[in-house]
Amino acid sequence: MTATVTPAPSRPTTASDTAPGALRALARHRGRLIAAGAAVALVLGAVLLGGGSWPASLAVDLSGPLERTSDWIVDNRDGHPLFLYFLGHVSNVVVMSVRAVYLLLLALGWAGVTAAAGLVAWRVAGLRLALTSVAAFGACGLLGMWVPTMQTLALMVVAVAASVLLGGLLGLAAGLSSRMHRILRPVLDTMQVLPAFAYLLPVVLVFGIGVPAAVLATVVYAAPPMARLTALGLRGADAGVMEAARSLGATGTQRLLTARLPLARRELLLGVNQSIMMALGMAVIASVIGAGGLGDRVYQALASVDVGAALAAGVPVVLLAVVLDRVTAAAGERIGAPPAPRAGLRWAVALVVTAVAAIAGRASDRLSWPAAWTVDVAGPVNAAVDWMTAHLYSGVPAVGGTADWAGRFTTWILNPLRDGLQWLPWWAVLLGVGALALLIGTWRTAVTAVLAMTAIGVLGVWSPALDTLSQILAAVAVTLVLGVALGVAAARSPRLGRALRPVLDVFQTLPQFVYLIPVVALFGVGRAPAVAAAVVYALPAVVRITAQGVRAVDPAALESSRSLGATGRQQLFQVQLPLARPALLLAVNQGVVLVLAVVVIGGLVGGGALGYDAVFGLARGDLATGLVAGAAIVCLGLTLDRVTQPTERRAPIGKGA
Numbered sequence: 001m002t003a004t005v006t007p008a009p010s011r012p013t014t015a016s017d018t019a020p021g022a023l024r025a026l027a028r029h030r031g032r033l034i035a036a037g038a039a040v041a042l043v044l045g046a047v048l049l050g051g052g053s054w055p056a057s058l059a060v061d062l063s064g065p066l067e068r069t070s071d072w073i074v075d076n077r078d079g080h081p082l083f084l085y086f087l088g089h090v091s092n093v094v095v096m097s098v099r100a101v102y103l104l105l106l107a108l109g110w111a112g113v114t115a116a117a118g119l120v121a122w123r124v125a126g127l128r129l130a131l132t133s134v135a136a137f138g139a140c141g142l143l144g145m146w147v148p149t150m151q152t153l154a155l156m157v158v159a160v161a162a163s164v165l166l167g168g169l170l171g172l173a174a175g176l177s178s179r180m181h182r183i184l185r186p187v188l189d190t191m192q193v194l195p196a197f198a199y200l201l202p203v204v205l206v207f208g209i210g211v212p213a214a215v216l217a218t219v220v221y222a223a224p225p226m227a228r229l230t231a232l233g234l235r236g237a238d239a240g241v242m243e244a245a246r247s248l249g250a251t252g253t254q255r256l257l258t259a260r261l262p263l264a265r266r267e268l269l270l271g272v273n274q275s276i277m278m279a280l281g282m283a284v285i286a287s288v289i290g291a292g293g294l295g296d297r298v299y300q301a302l303a304s305v306d307v308g309a310a311l312a313a314g315v316p317v318v319l320l321a322v323v324l325d326r327v328t329a330a331a332g333e334r335i336g337a338p339p340a341p342r343a344g345l346r347w348a349v350a351l352v353v354t355a356v357a358a359i360a361g362r363a364s365d366r367l368s369w370p371a372a373w374t375v376d377v378a379g380p381v382n383a384a385v386d387w388m389t390a391h392l393y394s395g396v397p398a399v400g401g402t403a404d405w406a407g408r409f410t411t412w413i414l415n416p417l418r419d420g421l422q423w424l425p426w427w428a429v430l431l432g433v434g435a436l437a438l439l440i441g442t443w444r445t446a447v448t449a450v451l452a453m454t455a456i457g458v459l460g461v462w463s464p465a466l467d468t469l470s471q472i473l474a475a476v477a478v479t480l481v482l483g484v485a486l487g488v489a490a491a492r493s494p495r496l497g498r499a500l501r502p503v504l505d506v507f508q509t510l511p512q513f514v515y516l517i518p519v520v521a522l523f524g525v526g527r528a529p530a531v532a533a534a535v536v537y538a539l540p541a542v543v544r545i546t547a548q549g550v551r552a553v554d555p556a557a558l559e560s561s562r563s564l565g566a567t568g569r570q571q572l573f574q575v576q577l578p579l580a581r582p583a584l585l586l587a588v589n590q591g592v593v594l595v596l597a598v599v600v601i602g603g604l605v606g607g608g609a610l611g612y613d614a615v616f617g618l619a620r621g622d623l624a625t626g627l628v629a630g631a632a633i634v635c636l637g638l639t640l641d642r643v644t645q646p647t648e649r650r651a652p653i654g655k656g657a
Helices: 015-028 030-048 063-076 081-125 127-142 146-176 178-193 197-207 211-235 239-247 252-263 265-289 293-304 307-333 343-363 378-392 402-423 426-440 443-458 462-492 494-509 512-523 527-551 555-563 568-579 581-605 609-620 623-644
Strands: none
Touching: 063 197, 063 623, 081 127, 081 146, 081 197, 081 211, 081 307, 127 146, 127 307, 146 178, 146 211, 146 265, 146 293, 146 307, 178 211, 178 623, 197 211, 197 265, 197 581, 197 609, 197 623, 211 252, 211 265, 239 252, 252 265, 265 293, 265 307, 265 512, 293 307, 293 512, 307 378, 307 494, 307 512, 378 512, 402 462, 402 512, 402 527, 426 443, 426 623, 443 462, 443 623, 462 494, 462 527, 462 568, 462 581, 462 609, 462 623, 494 527, 512 527, 512 581, 527 581, 555 568, 568 581, 581 609, 581 623, 609 623
């Protein structure tokens, strides 16, 4: 007898079963749908809205309220209780703290400070970095910059301590509370894309020109990376360790002190490292509001286009940055390693040696660096620059000169790009921004980008903002072409990577002002020098991120392609670059943010547009002009950040998946 198998009745397909498939189909055709929607919106916009720049009826004039606010602050700075009993005390604490650190450095003398730097580097990172630290401080003295270096170091000690404390507290709140993390994230995002110049004007209006304004601007500028990395470390704590601590009956405070913070030590020290680097860069820029020190020397050299003096002050900044970066990075790498034998004894020896060096310097009456031990580098450098200007500026056979290149770049690229952007209807610009942000990110990022761009029009600076945008786009394009090519070459050639590393270190730590002086000497004044300085400033980050992304490609994928007979070119374009796409997108994002920072200060050398308005407002104390330009720069930076920062989307998952 043959058994008959009756098939089970099939369940009818319901709408809930087909929904995930439909969502996946929409996700696959996302780009086409966005393009089709943008095309329909373009037609409707042309019919209903017409063309032209931002309508004057949709702009708001804030000059009156801002001027009245500025007048009130100036009139009440010396008599209002807010200034007398709160802000005045803050200013006094800052001044006394910086002065105390500066007097301590002077009391140690050049011998004590140099010995302390070398011994700390030796204990943290070894003999090689100790010798580098000693040589760096010695070079500061040889260049005749010992006193300005100590002034900058004193300001940095106070600013870094305050920024680490402030950022650590904010990061602690964001790391322990999801609600606080959601609140702080957009604030930190905005602060990250805000150029340094935009911090200066509000602080100057409240505290006036001087050290307090410079320190507080530096604190606000350097605190976000500490907050971000603290939150990242706390939120990324091992769930198994936290569950084990909870099962042992540990309270929330005990879990924080004995589990979360120890597990986040690397992120915390990385946050300190990033705060130090940002504080050093801001301390130089804050020279325009009375920070003094090395930044003031760089600023004065910029005002007189004195390349030699700028390098004499810029080299100590670079040396300080390299030493501080390497020492803190080495301290981070030592976390978790067993302590060296007799570590306490070695620290005691270091302290004794420092004290002996300080006493010896005081006994010999040589607390400051001896003037006879200085070397003048400004004269030879300026002579070399004069020769370059005379022979390379114009009239070079066949290729022309640097001024000719700048003129052609302005005529053939910058002018058409600016005119094209300003010719577009305002609604078409908003539509393009929204479509691009939606294509790369999510609807939230698209809404944020469109609202930020709309705010620029409402502020009444639509045309200057598009002029600034044209410079940013041109600089980013050149930066990406050069940066990706160098990054790929460095990733595929270890020898080239090792050769580029010290060069990138130097370029990445130079103050922004230093980039402006040589480009002005070579290219003249205008938008092209501002773009050139922005390219050089943003290039190291793009090269580093690209090289890291290409190196991180799975070796198994490369081996598989090699076994299939792929050539080196095919491996690069079909395996490495596609797999390194997240790193390349991050390089684009960081390139945009860094380019914006320098294009803004390019207003000092004829860049015009929003950068000129921000600089003009800072120089004249014009709150209306400066704050409107600063707010527009923030909105433009936020737009570009959202457009170039991809957001991970949650893929639809079907039932039973």
